Amino acid sequence: MSNSIRVDRDVPIKMRDGVTLRADIFRPDDNEKHPAVVVRTPYDKRPSARSEFFSPIEGAFAGYAVIIQDVRGRFASEGEWVSGGPEGQDGYDTIEAVAAEPWCDGNIGMAGASYLGRNQWQAALENPPHLKAIAPHVIGAGRLGESRRAGMIGLEGAISWSAAMAMDTLNKLAQKGKDVTKMLNAVRYAMDNIEETCNFLPLMDLPFLQIEGLSEGFMRRLSDADLEGIKSEEDIWWPYEKMQVACMHSAGWYDMSPGDQFRNFLGMKEKGGSAVAREGQHVFLGPWLHGSRLHNLVGGMNFGRFSSAGGSFATARHIAFFDKYLKGIDSPYLVPIRYFIMGRNRWKNAETWPLPETEWQRFYLHSRGHANSLTGDGILSREEPGAEPPDIYVYNPLDPVPTRGGRINPDMNIPAGPLDQTLIEERNDVLVYTTPELTQEIEVTGPVVLHLFASISTRDTDFHAKLVDVYPNGRAINVAEGCIRARYRKSILKPEMITPGEINEYVIDMSSTSIVFNKGHRIRLHIAGSNFPHFDRNMNTGNAFGEDAVGIPSMQTVYHQADLASYIELPVMPY
Numbered sequence: 001m002s003n004s005i006r007v008d009r010d011v012p013i014k015m016r017d018g019v020t021l022r023a024d025i026f027r028p029d030d031n032e033k034h035p036a037v038v039v040r041t042p043y044d045k046r047p048s049a050r051s052e053f054f055s056p057i058e059g060a061f062a063g064y065a066v067i068i069q070d071v072r073g074r075f076a077s078e079g080e081w082v083s084g085g086p087e088g089q090d091g092y093d094t095i096e097a098v099a100a101e102p103w104c105d106g107n108i109g110m111a112g113a114s115y116l117g118r119n120q121w122q123a124a125l126e127n128p129p130h131l132k133a134i135a136p137h138v139i140g141a142g143r144l145g146e147s148r149r150a151g152m153i154g155l156e157g158a159i160s161w162s163a164a165m166a167m168d169t170l171n172k173l174a175q176k177g178k179d180v181t182k183m184l185n186a187v188r189y190a191m192d193n194i195e196e197t198c199n200f201l202p203l204m205d206l207p208f209l210q211i212e213g214l215s216e217g218f219m220r221r222l223s224d225a226d227l228e229g230i231k232s233e234e235d236i237w238w239p240y241e242k243m244q245v246a247c248m249h250s251a252g253w254y255d256m257s258p259g260d261q262f263r264n265f266l267g268m269k270e271k272g273g274s275a276v277a278r279e280g281q282h283v284f285l286g287p288w289l290h291g292s293r294l295h296n297l298v299g300g301m302n303f304g305r306f307s308s309a310g311g312s313f314a315t316a317r318h319i320a321f322f323d324k325y326l327k328g329i330d331s332p333y334l335v336p337i338r339y340f341i342m343g344r345n346r347w348k349n350a351e352t353w354p355l356p357e358t359e360w361q362r363f364y365l366h367s368r369g370h371a372n373s374l375t376g377d378g379i380l381s382r383e384e385p386g387a388e389p390p391d392i393y394v395y396n397p398l399d400p401v402p403t404r405g406g407r408i409n410p411d412m413n414i415p416a417g418p419l420d421q422t423l424i425e426e427r428n429d430v431l432v433y434t435t436p437e438l439t440q441e442i443e444v445t446g447p448v449v450l451h452l453f454a455s456i457s458t459r460d461t462d463f464h465a466k467l468v469d470v471y472p473n474g475r476a477i478n479v480a481e482g483c484i485r486a487r488y489r490k491s492i493l494k495p496e497m498i499t500p501g502e503i504n505e506y507v508i509d510m511s512s513t514s515i516v517f518n519k520g521h522r523i524r525l526h527i528a529g530s531n532f533p534h535f536d537r538n539m540n541t542g543n544a545f546g547e548d549a550v551g552i553p554s555m556q557t558v559y560h561q562a563d564l565a566s567y568i569e570l571p572v573m574p575y
Contacts, residue, residue: 006029011023015090020078022076023070026056026065027065033102034064037110038067040123041116045068056068058315059318064319091110095130108128108131109131109133110123125239131244133247138257138290146256146511154535159194159197160409161412163187236492247277247282249265250318252285252288254290266352282337284314291411294307296311299416300477306346337351343516358572361382365380371433373430378432385562397539400530400532401429401529402424406481420475421477421478440575441518442517444479445573448568450569451506451568455504458542459540472520476524480512483508
């Protein structure tokens with residue numbers, strides 16, 4: 001432990017091609033050598049220093065040099081930034097340059113959330129000799145996130161993120177003497193009028209997309225460009241067999257990809273390219289949203305004092321991780337898996353995932369053919385269905401079901417996290433299935449999957465599902481969610497249009513969660529055709545994304561009978 005630290009601003013680090021990137025460095029104020037943790041960000045290194053997963057100030061006091069660097073072409077760093085471009089070589093060069101500093105002992109780790117987590121994976125795959133461990137937060141299991149693998153495009157997030165990222169790009173162009181007035185006005189208009197922007201049709205004619213110098217990066221997030229180079233299912237995931245380092249995977253249940261933390265954990269344990277990589281895997285998962293701010297107040301819920309950054313000892317657990325793999329010091333703070341049980345509002349440790357004691361229970365959909373809305377007759381129960389009429393609703397892309405909370409980036413423009421779903425449940429184009437009042441608590445911990453038998457009247461459409469905790473007073477809080485674009489029901493790499501009227505099984509990954517449905521509560525399932533503007537509207541035509549100015553309604557029929565039993569499979573813990 002150090003009694004004092006120093007902070008050096010805008011320290012230059014030269015890349016192999018001569019471009020200089022700049023970093024702020026927090027380190028012990030002494031003459032000793034210390035291990036280092038590198039953070040590489042496109043979001044400006046100064047606000048990036050406020051992460052609550054791993055505080056650079058606490059890290060420096062714990063005996064680490066923490067280097068927070070603006071990536072190429074962003075803020076204080078030179079060069080040209082390419083949105084979503086490769087970051088591996090710059091990561092390698094930064095790590096090796098830091099290792100050569102007189103204050104570094106040559107043991108390097110990495111940390112950071114979201115895009116910063118992606119940067120870690122790309123750097124680690126370059127196998128820099130001095131990199132020993134990475135701690136990626138809120139990042140998926142490869143090039144595609146959970147909803148993207150289901151065929152969806154995150155519309156509002158893509159627009160808001162691209163607009164926010166454009167500001168630094170425009171500032172740099174202005175500094176070079178370019179008139180950016182028109183571009184700046186277009187970006188500001190999109191940011192200030194996000195509802196109008198998301199509703200614009202056809203999306204490919206969106207004025208924001210027509211800005212020279214900005215449209216290319218934006219289109220990568222609003223098209224199938226992210227599928228380029230993916231030739232097989234294996235290419236979707238990180239190449240775990242090439243990884244040589246220990247990893248700590250951190251996220252929240254209301255992040256966009258909580259299930260991917262466990263996919264990374266298991267993938268590395270099975271395929272990691274070294275003994276350290278296979279044995280040095282850890283997961284830390286709380287009730288939080290996307291990002292690096294860890295609050296006990298999430299959406300409309302208070303998960304208690306143990307769920308905050310301080311109450312969860314988030315930084316202490318990351319320091320324990322780096323202590324083990326950069327200093328060789330073991331700590332009781334470091335366990336294979338530590339996860340938060342919502343509803344009980346307590347932490348628990350585990351060795352693997354799913355938990356060995358899991359009882360996989362099927363909750364079947366039932367109705368008399370009128371499960372539409374909260375006032376319908378939809379029932380969710382363990383009893384298998386017999387002869388039952390299907391439920392029918394019409395999804396109209398010109399009147400989509402609005403987004404209400406969920407797994408959304410809270411830094412954008414839509415309220416995120418757990419929120420009351422009653423307004424959504426009042427719509428006739430939302431099917432609602434609910435259990436009777438629970439006579440004892442049910443803990444659901446693990447991956448949740450919906451098996452849905454359905455037919456549609458169009459060539460393509462979407463299905464969106466939500467798992468909901470219904471309180472005795474009627475408040476309905478979303479717990480988990482999943483979706484699928486019908487044409488991608490077999491694979492994101494194998495689109496296949498639907499034959500109208502044909503019954504297909506849709507397997508909808510609703511990611512992982514951990515929650516106790518308390519006694520007196522009810523478990524509820526929603527099924528709808530949209531979740532807009534979180535996701536783009538399927539216009540139901542089968543045309544490519546963004547082409548349609550007019551969509552067509554789709555009649556969606558959900559079956560729940562003996563030979564077509566739709567059900568949600570829940571990972572239930574023994575009582």
